[in-house]
Amino acid sequence: MSNPTLLILAGDGIGPEVMTEVRKVIDWFGAKRDLVFDVSEDLVGGVAYDAHGKPLSDETMAKAMAVDAVLLGAVGGPKYDELDFSVKPERGLLRLRKEMDLFSNLRPAQCFDALADFSSLKKEIVTGLDIMIVRELTSGVYFGEPRGIIDDNEGGRIGVNTQRYTTNEIRRVARSAFELAKKRGNKVCSMEKANVMESGILWREEVQWVHDVEYPEVELSHMYADNGAMQLVRMPKQFDVIVTDNLFGDILSDCAAMLTGSLGMLPSASLGAPMENGRPRAMYEPVHGSAPDITGKGLANPCASILSFAMALRYSFDQGDEATRLEAAVETVLADGVRTADLMQAGDGTPASTTEMGDAVLAALEASL
Ligand code: NAD
Numbered sequence: 001m002s003n004p005t006l007l008i009l010a011g012d013g014i015g016p017e018v019m020t021e022v023r024k025v026i027d028w029f030g031a032k033r034d035l036v037f038d039v040s041e042d043l044v045g046g047v048a049y050d051a052h053g054k055p056l057s058d059e060t061m062a063k064a065m066a067v068d069a070v071l072l073g074a075v076g077g078p079k080y081d082e083l084d085f086s087v088k089p090e091r092g093l094l095r096l097r098k099e100m101d102l103f104s105n106l107r108p109a110q111c112f113d114a115l116a117d118f119s120s121l122k123k124e125i126v127t128g129l130d131i132m133i134v135r136e137l138t139s140g141v142y143f144g145e146p147r148g149i150i151d152d153n154e155g156g157r158i159g160v161n162t163q164r165y166t167t168n169e170i171r172r173v174a175r176s177a178f179e180l181a182k183k184r185g186n187k188v189c190s191m192e193k194a195n196v197m198e199s200g201i202l203w204r205e206e207v208q209w210v211h212d213v214e215y216p217e218v219e220l221s222h223m224y225a226d227n228g229a230m231q232l233v234r235m236p237k238q239f240d241v242i243v244t245d246n247l248f249g250d251i252l253s254d255c256a257a258m259l260t261g262s263l264g265m266l267p268s269a270s271l272g273a274p275m276e277n278g279r280p281r282a283m284y285e286p287v288h289g290s291a292p293d294i295t296g297k298g299l300a301n302p303c304a305s306i307l308s309f310a311m312a313l314r315y316s317f318d319q320g321d322e323a324t325r326l327e328a329a330v331e332t333v334l335a336d337g338v339r340t341a342d343l344m345q346a347g348d349g350t351p352a353s354t355t356e357m358g359d360a361v362l363a364a365l366e367a368s369l
Pocket of ligand 1: 014018073074075076077078090093263264285286287288289290291292293294299300301302304342
């Protein structure tokens with residue numbers, strides 16, 4: 001059997017710095033766990049614009065469609081702020097998501113014990129927290145037509161966006177939430193605004209349908225999204241998997257993620273339909289951006305990207321045990337007090353550099369054997 005394939009698109013700013021550390025981790029799994037990946041690298045974002053005049057070339061798009069998983073760093077930066085909207089770095093990312101049809105966005109909110117003090121909530125509320133938000137990523141109000149700003153013919157204007165979901169769009173993201181729940185705490189909470197939105201009523205009915213027909217063994221509850229926001233900061237540990245639409249997911253996942261501390265620790269996965277080999281089309285990336293303020297200074301925390309690779313091991317390559325090994329290695333490093341600057345407070349001493357953090361994770365992996 002041929003080796004599984006990965007495409008690394010490191011992108012802009014701190015992207016290449018953090019992806020260098022991920023590459024070391026990938027190589028470690030090849031050398032020590034017999035998990036050899038065929039890895040290729042290419043350009044996305046501003047660096048692709050510099051090279052090709054667009055933020056993602058057709059050749060790179062074709063490569064992304066051909067591999068088992070894409071690992072992305074970050075895109076964007078002040079150098080590209082004045083570019084036309086159509087060639088901005090972010091368009092490269094959007095093209096990948098759209099053409100790979102990555103409809104299910106997974107954002108874990110997991111609190112590492114060693115970082116519980118970093119949460120804005122009380123330690124006992126977040127210690128041991130481990131929830132997963134599944135956000136629909138390719139439809140809803142961000143894409144629905146009609147949209148635009150029109151004249152109201154009375155001297156004013158009207159801004160229009162349309163929330164629109166089809167049966168199929170709801171069912172497929174619901175399935176991905178139920179599948180995840182089966183591998184975790186077996187609970188799904190679906191969030192919408194069925195009290196005031198027809199699209200919310202359809203969302204609730206279709207999620208319930210998928211549950212009743214295909215996943216009756218998983219516990220399902222429904223919650224209005226505004227109450228969901230409240231519950232997330234009141235008692236987040238009541239949740240296992242939350243499934244919600246694009247707009248509510250955007251907000252709720254940011255809120256949940258911040259329960260756990262720094263942006264430098266947050267991974268994500270975006271999954272699509274299964275490919276011919278049964279693996280989902282997939283892209284893994286840290287939640288953070290290109291961090292131009294710290295680029296080139298060795299200050300970036302590589303953990304979000306390393307933990308994104310752990311998600312790839314689990315969701316693309318069915319290597320849950322190895323994913324857990326990698327997550328445990330990150331946890332060990334933090335417990336040992338190794339911290340990049342974003343995980344420190346004034347007076348905490350000298351921070352670890354990006355490379356030192358990566359090396360510490362490798363050492364912890366080595367010690368896990
Ligand atoms: P950002 O996530 O890049 O940075 C926000 C803050 O968090 C900064 O102070 C930064 O130094 C810090 N930070 C981020 N990642 C870190 C890490 N790994 N380690 C330590 N500190 C980290 O968001 P921003 O400043 O709003 O945006 C900067 C650029 O990134 C913009 O061009 C934006 O469009 C782009 N962006 C890209 C993505 C993406 O590629 N997915 C996401 C968000 C923003």
